[in-house]
Amino acid sequence: MKSIISLITVFAGLTTATPVPAPQTDTTAAGPYHISGFFASKAHLSSYCRFEFNITGPTLSGPVSCSAYLDTGFSGATWLAYVYQGVGNCNSDAVTWTFWHPRGAETDRNDAVFNVTVDGVKGTYVVPKEDIFVNLNDEGNPFDNDVSYAGPREFDITDFPVEE
Numbered sequence: 751m752k753s754i755i756s757l758i759t760v761f762a763g764l765t766t767a768t769p770v771p772a773p774q775t776d777t778t779a780a781g782p783y784h785i786s787g788f789f790a791s792k793a794h795l796s797s798y799c800r801f802e803f804n805i806t807g808p809t810l811s812g813p814v815s816c817s818a819y820l821d822t823g824f825s826g827a828t829w830l831a832y833v834y835q836g837v838g839n840c841n842s843d844a845v846t847w848t849f850w851h852p853r854g855a856e857t858d859r860n861d862a863v864f865n866v867t868v869d870g871v872k873g874t875y876v877v878p879k880e881d882i883f884v885n886l887n888d889e890g891n892p893f894d895n896d897v898s899y900a901g902p903r904e905f906d907i908t909d910f911p912v913e914e
C-alpha cells in the first residue's frame with residue numbers, strides 16, 4: 751500500500767512539473783552550424799592544400815560534405831591556401847565557404863578566418879594561429895615546409911555577423 755501511495759505521489763509530482771515551453775529567444779536566422787571532420791593541410795614538398803569538412807545546420811536536411819584542393823603557389827608556404835568565394839566545393843548548392851589564412855613571415859603566424867554561408871546566412875569562425883601547425887622541416891631548404899590545421903576537428907560556428 752505504501753508503495754502505491756508513493757507511486758501516486760511521484761506521478762502527481764511529474765504531472766505538475768510538466769514544463770511550460772519557454773519562449774523562443776533565437777536571435778539568429780539560422781545556426782549554429784556544426785562542423786565535423788575538419789581537415790586542412792598542405793601536402794609535403796607540394797604547394798597544394800587539401801580542405802575537407804562536413805557541416806550540419808538547422809536549415810539543412812542532412813550533412814553536407816565540402817572540400818577544396820588549391821595551390822598556395824609555393825611548396826615553402828607557411829600559410830594555408832586562400833579558398834576564395836566560389837572555389838570551395840560542396841555537395842549542396844545551399845552551402846558556400848571561404849578560408850583565409852593571411853601570409854606571414856616564418857616567425858609571424860596569423861589567425862585564419864573560416865566563413866560558411868548556408869542558405870544566404872554567413873557564419874564566421876576564427877581559427878587561432880595556435881591551431882595551425884607549421885613545420886619548417888629543413889632550415890636549409892626553404893621549399894620544404896609543412897602547414898596543417900591541428901585544432902579540434904569538430905566545432906560549432908555560432909558567430910553570424912550582421913552585414914552593414
Ligand SMILES: *[C@@H]1O[C@H](CO)[C@@H](O)[C@H](O)[C@H]1NC(C)=O
Nearest residue numbers: 786787788802803804813815
Ligand atoms: C563526411 O561524412 C561522410 C558520411 O558520413 C563520411 O563518409 C566522410 O568521411 C565525412 N567527411 C569528413 C571530412 O569527415
Ligand SMILES: *[C@@H]1O[C@H](CO)[C@@H](O)[C@H](O)[C@H]1NC(C)=O
Nearest residue numbers: 834848849850863865874911
Ligand atoms: C569572412 O567574414 C568576415 C566577417 O563578415 C569578413 O570580414 C571577411 O572578409 C570574410 N572573408 C572572406 C574571405 O570573404
